[in-house]
Amino acid sequence: MTALLELREVTKIYVSGLVKKRTTVALDRISLAIGTETPTITAIAGESGSGKTTMGMLFLGFLPPTSGEILYKGKDLWTCSKEEWRVFRREVQAIFQDPFEVYNPFYKVDHVLTVPIVKFRLANSKQAQREMIEKALIDVGLRPEETLGRYPHQLSGGQRQRITVARALLLQPKLIIADEPVSMVDASLRATILQSLRKLNKELGISILYITHDLATAYHICENIMVLYQGSVAEAGDVDAVIKDPQHPYTRLLVGSIAWPDPKRKWGQEIAEYRGEMLAQKTTGCKFAPRCPRAMPICRESPPPLYQTNETRATACYLYEGNPTLEGREISRVLRQ
């Protein structure tokens, strides 16, 4: 079954600097397939530097891979024709993090809703266009008369972000890449936006790739999760299992750092080794070893393979040696499709 979009052994390396070239490996042989069988919501979790945003950009076709392939309906995206790219753009959409930057300050907020309708010919009259827009806005909990006709700076962050969700609703793509959609929105507004994302998935059958560093929200709307650390997969699988019982030490650190709104449940026992942040250390072994409280000698020698610990879980950590190993491409086995 060909997936809608697939990353196959993709590596992305950034080169910076004029004289002293500095290479950063943003993604290291990552594979992930997002299918259309059953519309899923998959979380890609990690800190900044984990490669999650790069993954989003690759999926959206904004960056070419350094090696590996990005397959759109089985065909290499970067060899597709102009017409195929048109369809691709129609089927794969995005919601970005910054609710202000996504608007062109010269235009009213309507612009971001009308342009795609016109370009993708979704409505055949001005009236139909207007109705589509109004319905989408109401669906995300906004009142058209209060939001349309305004400039971006006249609306609040929460309203602006909801409009971008309305835009996605309008287009009804097959896949939405949501890159930290709620991190710049007040905590109290996040629920509303997440609710809309869930609705997109459950009612309209749209698959969502939810990129975030906040596991609490990931837990709530996603079914699958893939935890990235410096460009490699640390852990992947069913979101309930991974968050309630994290296996990889890094995942434990992430879960332990969640700020639960409960004064009795203070930040976890996982000690976060801090001093290791100073300069990026080149290691030949597991990337997390310098910070890992459970590091063993073998961890510093060679990077661990992905062990399948369960029908719906996989962890890249020597602590789980003994379990069957997975090749990069097979990771989709543990993710509910």
Place this chain on the structure above:
Amino acid sequence: MEPILSVRDLSVYYYTEKGPVKAVDHVSLDLQQGMRLGLVGESGCGKSTMAMALMRLIRPPGRIVHGEVLLDGVDLVKLSDEEMRRTRLSKIALIPQGAMNSLNPVVRIQEQIVDGLLDHDVVLSKSEMEARVKELLESVELDPRVATMYPHELSGGMKQRVCVAIAISMHPKVIIADEPTSALDVVVQRQVMETIRRLQQELGLSIILIGHDMGLMAQSVDYLAVMYAGRLVEIGNVEDIFLQPLHPYTQLLISTLPTLEVKGVFRGIPGITPTLLNAPEGCLFQPRCPKAIDACLIPKTPVLKEVSFSRWVACHLYEDNR
């Protein structure tokens, strides 16, 4: 014990063409020595203005309309510009919102820290200054080598730590942290907050933490004040507030946050935040309040009432003493 910082009936308005924007309206609160006080509210509720007002950094068209800010008995509002300048950083320091972007990109970290010290007439030799900077960097868990670096060479978390180091450089009595971790990842956020906690205990500081995330508040403060549309609606011990939030807004703030227990239940706060422009008398939360009764429509602003020891609520529902 006298509180180290006491805000009494403070109001800060911005006078625009269309009328006054009442960013802070009759706010009173006390910060005890060694306490961590959280000031929580949505964007636009006036909490950043509050931070600026405490530092006397309000600029026209904003003005402190009335009120007192007593720091160790001295009213900051009445100080002259020069006296206030000397008070800033040495007695009361601010870690501003987006502090990481407040570092001068063309100046090395060392000089930026020393800058503040020099401005307060700290006279030390060059080597003594360097030693002092090194000491400060170590206290915020940064490698001393950071001193000779430029801001762009550091990560977000590291820059934030530099800002913390600057804030504590003169051992002030009070530190105001305005959303210090808003642009940071969860892990870095936790580490920075733990560093601040440790420093607070070591140096005996009193802290006001401003933010919108109740989760962060639950983890980081002892005492909490909830702000809505420029006014305080609830104050109390953080555990008491989470256990039994009294004001309907506080209740909603807590219940709309995701927890591990209940998956997939989404509740938002309906409606949008009111505008502070020409804010009328009366309860400003009433249009969105799920518990509003007829009495809430009267044009009388609810005042903070002490309903039990150190527990205050400003809500018509609690008017007739329960």
Place this chain on the structure above:
Amino acid sequence: MRFFRYLRRNKRLAAGIFILTFLFLFATLGRLIAPPERAYPLAVPPNKPPSPEYPFGTDSQGRDLLATIVMGTYLTVRIGVLAGVIGLAVGTFLGFISAYYGGVLDTIIRWVVDVLLTVPGLLVLVVIAAMLQRTLKPTSLSLILALLAWMGPTRTIRSQVLSLRERAFVRVAKLSGENNLEIIFKELFPNLLPYLGASLVGSVTGAIFASLGLEQLGLGAMREPTLGMTIYWVQYYGAFVRGLWWWILEPVAVIVLIFMGLFFLSAGLDEFANPRVRRVV
């Protein structure tokens, strides 16, 4: 109208528009009072001080100075506007495609611009003007000035577009199905309008300056009564020594007015584009 209310707040912009409007009316309606033929030699008796018959006096070659200044204002400003607009248009076009498409095109354009910028502009202008001396007309002067005016804008517009190109709303536009040309014209260009407006004023000011500089050296259109040429004749005929004060004062006064108008316009636009500079209520 909101525009006029805004002008009341932005006094610099108001001053600039006022002065320039006045000069515009002076240059256009002035012709009705002072017929242009009188701006040429031997039209009227020479060396007469201001009088009711000749309100601005006359010069040593027999020109009616009122007509001369009226024509001069028109010609000099026209030279400046023509050179400034062409220079900016070319610079904008090249800057846009250089920044947006990048790659080899960008490298070539940048290299050409960098090389040409090292050439001393004034020298080139003097040489070209000297070569064409007899046949020089105001329009050709504009074109020569434009030749040297396009490089600066290319660079600055390029850097503006480079930073705009990375903004999230460009990505959203791509996702909405806009192609490259649409993104350039519909998304990027409107955001540059304030910058272009300010650049235009700068370009025009620079071009007028350059034309005045050349002309007062005698390297302009000899026959035309541009402001710069008038100053040249003032020097040539030794007006200082001969006490013909009106001849010296009038062109200088108008030139000062022109630059004041342009300056206030630019300051006013700056205030408009940069809300933080705006006067607080």
